[in-house]
Amino acid sequence: MENTEQGRPSIPEIQREYAGSWVALKDGVVVDARPTPYELVSALHERGITDTTIIRAPDHDEPELVGLG
Numbered sequence: 001m002e003n004t005e006q007g008r009p010s011i012p013e014i015q016r017e018y019a020g021s022w023v024a025l026k027d028g029v030v031v032d033a034r035p036t037p038y039e040l041v042s043a044l045h046e047r048g049i050t051d052t053t054i055i056r057a058p059d060h061d062e063p064e065l066v067g068l069g
Contacts, residue, residue: 031044
């Protein structure tokens with residue numbers, strides 16, 4: 001993975017590498033990624049990791065969804 005300024009990956013890079021996963025970021029660095037948000041939050045709690053930003057990286061063949069429905 002190519003890093004952007006300060007050694008942090010860009011969002012498009014994260015989306016490519018972790019396609020189909022829920023990803024936890026802390027200070028711009030990926031700290032964990034799991035297939036479901038429940039697994040991700042559980043793993044973060046087990047490791048004592050707090051104050052993260054969680055995003056969903058869509059799979060490559062998922063349709064793009066815009067809006068609430």
